[in-house]
Amino acid sequence: QVQLQESGPGLVKPSQTLSLICTVSGGSISRGSYYWSWIRQPAGKGLEWVGRIYTTGSTYYNPSLKSRVTISADTSKNQFSLKLISVTAADTAVYYCARAGDGSGSYGREYAFDIWGQGTVVTVSS
Amino acid sequence: DIQMTQSPSTLSASVGDRVTITCRASQSISSWLAWYQQKPGKAPKLLMYKASSLESGVPSRFSGSGSGTEFTLTISSLQPDDFATYYCQQCDTNLFTFGPGTKVDIK
Numbered sequence: 001q002v003q004l005q006e007s008g009p010g011l012v013k014p015s016q017t018l019s020l021i022c023t024v025s026g027g028s029i030s031r032g033s034y035y036w037s038w039i040r041q042p043a044g045k046g047l048e049w050v051g052r053i054y055t056t057g058s059t060y061y062n063p064s065l066k067s068r069v070t071i072s073a074d075t076s077k078n079q080f081s082l083k084l085i086s087v088t089a090a091d092t093a094v095y096y097c098a099r100a101g102d103g104s105g106s107y108g109r110e111y112a113f114d115i116w117g118q119g120t121v122v123t124v125s126s
Numbered sequence: 127d128i129q130m131t132q133s134p135s136t137l138s139a140s141v142g143d144r145v146t147i148t149c150r151a152s153q154s155i156s157s158w159l160a161w162y163q164q165k166p167g168k169a170p171k172l173l174m175y176k177a178s179s180l181e182s183g184v185p186s187r188f189s190g191s192g193s194g195t196e197f198t199l200t201i202s203s204l205q206p207d208d209f210a211t212y213y214c215q216q217c218d219t220n221l222f223t224f225g226p227g228t229k230v231d232i233k
Contacts (some may be wrong), residue, residue: 032184049222119169
């Protein structure tokens, strides 16, 4: 049973860098064909996809955040991480990591997030 | 980029009601549409994928339909556990996008 767990600081100062890690257990992030993603949700608002890293290591980001986001993977630790630079109060949100399968149907659910972490609250404030 | 809309934004219903939520894409997304249920303080839960495929463990009162630009999620007989917010989500050329959500509350 694959499980995801987010970790990282709950408080970040404005203009600094938000760094989060998603630890994957029960399966390898370097096997199969999955999109390992970060998704965020400001309090009382909807879901916003931040970006993803594919099993091969390729990345793709939400165009609205692209200039500030980096997602990377550490296969030795079975983790993938999020870095968001130059944060403001608008980046305050619950951050989730999640897994989606590719379009083949052989891995997970096609382009749908079937496994989520529990989420971690990040507040940007001085 | 493809934009997603949902209607209604809020829906008041009673236990036993048949409920339908609509999701529209700004351009065709074939059948790459998923539906999620989210309760306060919890991560979203996958209900449907590929527009009409029911996720394992999800009750059969949930169903999905549609293709192209218009999709629906139907709950055939609303149960107390179904009061929640529902989101649609699409994937197009590497970009994932969620709809704004539909809150289903008690009438």
